[in-house]
Amino acid sequence: MKPPKSGEIRKPTKTLSGVAPVAVMLKPRKCKHGTCLYCPTLDVPQSYTPKSPAVMRALMLDYDPFKQVKARLKALKVMNHPTDKIELIIMGGTFLDYPTKYQYNFIKECYDALNDRKCKTLEQAKKINEKAKHRCVALCIETRPDVCSKEHIKRMLKFGCTRVELGVQAIDDMIYKKIKRGHTVKEVINATKRLREAGFKIGYHIMPGLPGSNRKKDIAMFKKIFSDENFKPDQLKIYPCQVIKGSALEKLHYKGKYSPYTEQEIKNLIIKFLKLTPRYCRIMRIMREIPPDYLVAGTTRIDLRKEIEEELRKKQNKIKEIRFREIGLRSRYQKQIDNRTRLKITRYKAVGEEYFLEIVNSQDVLFALCRLRINKKNKNKAIIRELHVYGQAINIGKRGKIQHKGFGKQLIEKAEEITKNKGIKKLKIISGVGVREYYRKLGYKLDEERVYMVKEF
Ligand code: SF4
Structure with missing residues (x-):
């Protein structure tokens, strides 16, 4: 190189x-x-x-x-x-x-x-x-x-x-049994609840096209993930099932008992998924990179997402998924970006109340976000699960076009206001160790257990 x-x-x-x-x-x-x-x-x-x-x-x-x-x-x-x-x-x-x-x-x-x-x-x-x-x-x-x-x-x-990725794959006990997953949907629900209440950002790995599934079931599963408050992940990785050398699925495939989705089937499914994704979820990755020598059956097209998104842009589809809207990636495709921003709040239920705060412009381009959660009952009553300013990363202390311009502070102030208005006296933040200094400047202190950053009102 x-x-x-x-x-x-x-x-x-x-x-x-x-x-x-x-x-x-x-x-x-x-x-x-x-x-x-x-x-x-x-x-x-x-x-x-x-x-x-x-x-x-x-x-x-x-x-x-x-x-x-x-x-x-x-x-x-x-x-x-x-x-x-x-x-x-x-x-x-x-x-x-x-x-x-x-x-x-x-x-x-x-x-x-x-x-x-x-x-x-x-x-x-x-x-x-x-x-x-x-x-x-x-x-x-x-x-x-x-x-x-x-x-x-x-x-x-x-x-x-600060972030946990759960191997969920499907939310169906019959499929779990077939693929020898060794756990049930109940455990997905319990893990999600525990993680959320502790303030983690939650990512699911899902695998359409598993044995026992089909396009209809996969779409129903995707809809359920975002309509049932037991799930509602913040992020997703979508890895359609492929047949890989050295797996038990390989034998089934050679016996003619399993075939993965074709490239076109995957494409159609992903388009559907992108259209169904709510604005609080980021699809981190689509397709898993399997070296061709090890791919027995499945598609080698790991760049499918790019092609799909280009198509969706041309058709001017209003995709709400985060990655599609975030400023850093968006500015590669869109010449004119309106820099006048506003704060938008989306509320949703996820075994507790979630407030998804965003800084967006008139074109729905996303500049920054904050996830505030109000737990039903828990010692982490009000907790910020994520604060993220998008755009090209820049070094600490430097001002950039998007980063370090005060969007983070604006979002935290709004989260504090919501917390106070609910009569809650304390706000916690799950924080990467390297962000603690930033929160200290905003008046937060490390709690006694040396885990969360906390502010009392
Ligand atoms: S066997 Fe493979 S897919 Fe299953 S839990 Fe372990 S690493 Fe994950």
């Missing part, structure tokens, strides 16, 4: 949503419950293939978290991306099922790499990261719905985690 010219950012979409993502892979380990029908077991982290770029990078570094973070930082810098605001993403298996000591050490080493120094304890490493050059502004952990107990939640809060 040629080095970028001065000022040029290589692969700009990486940081166009406001932060620089750093994915760190766990060492390979089999899942406790067994193996899901579609999941490959190939002597690398469960569900990955040896030729996945993330696996190859991790393998070269012996799955060492410190070295992986360092290597990713270096790669981002070479591509000219700002690296002040980092989102750490832990991937490669059910992290919370690994030995607890491994988990604590893994997270500590990630912070150590961002801090460029080794600490004795996780608490120390987190404290240093509050003012470090590379601050962890968000931390994402993937887990299964049945590995998300109160205990797990407490631990994730200790790690400084």
Whole structure:
């Protein structure tokens, strides 16, 4: 790869949503419950293939978290991306099922790499990261719905985690049985409730086209996800089921008992999904990248989303999904962006009250958002689950076109006003360790358990 010219950012979409993502892979380990029908077991982290770029990078570094973070930082810098605001993403298996000591050490080493120094304890490493050059502004952990107990939640809060991705795949017990998922819909509901009440941002992974499903069922499932208040995730990753070498599904496929959706079927389904997605949800990714050598049946078109969105834009479809509307990506397609903004509030029920606050313009382009939740009864009565200013990431302390212009403050003030008007005396924020300083400037303090930022009125 040629080095970028001065000022040029290589692969700009990486940081166009406001932060620089750093994915760190766990060492390979089999899942406790067994193996899901579609999941490959190939002597690398469960569900990955040896030729996945993330696996190859991790393998070269012996799955060492410190070295992986360092290597990713270096790669981002070479591509000219700002690296002040980092989102750490832990991937490669059910992290919370690994030995607890491994988990604590893994997270500590990630912070150590961002801090460029080794600490004795996780608490120390987190404290240093509050003012470090590379601050962890968000931390994402993937887990299964049945590995998300109160205990797990407490631990994730200790790690400084702010976002949890749940492997939901379908919300149908018959399908779960068929694919040997090892949990039920009840566990999805319980995990979602616990996470939401603790203030996490929740992402679901869903998998249309599973054995036992069909287009009609998949659409019904998608509608239910957003109409039933037990679900309503903030984010989605949509990975249509594919047949991968090394999975049990491969055998079924060769026996003629299973075929994945065709490219056209996936395309039609995704268009439908995008049209059904409410304005508070961001579809993070569509299609999983499977190296062609390992794809037995399914589509290789991982760029389908781009093509679909271009079509939707041409037809001037009013898509409300976040990524479609966010300023950083939108400004690549739309020349004239109206900079006059207003605050829009959407209220919805999700076993409690959710207030989705947005800074938008007349064209419904999204500049910033805030998720405020009022729990029915819980010690986290009013809690901010997310504050995000979109647009190209810029380094801390610098002013940008979108970031660092006061949108965050405006949204927090509105959330405080709503909280006070409800007669609630305290507002909590789940905060990446690296954002604590920002909230301190707005009058928030770290609570006694050293988890949430809190303001009392
Ligand atoms: S839980 Fe995830 S990683 Fe484990 S077997 Fe199932 S799909 Fe694979």
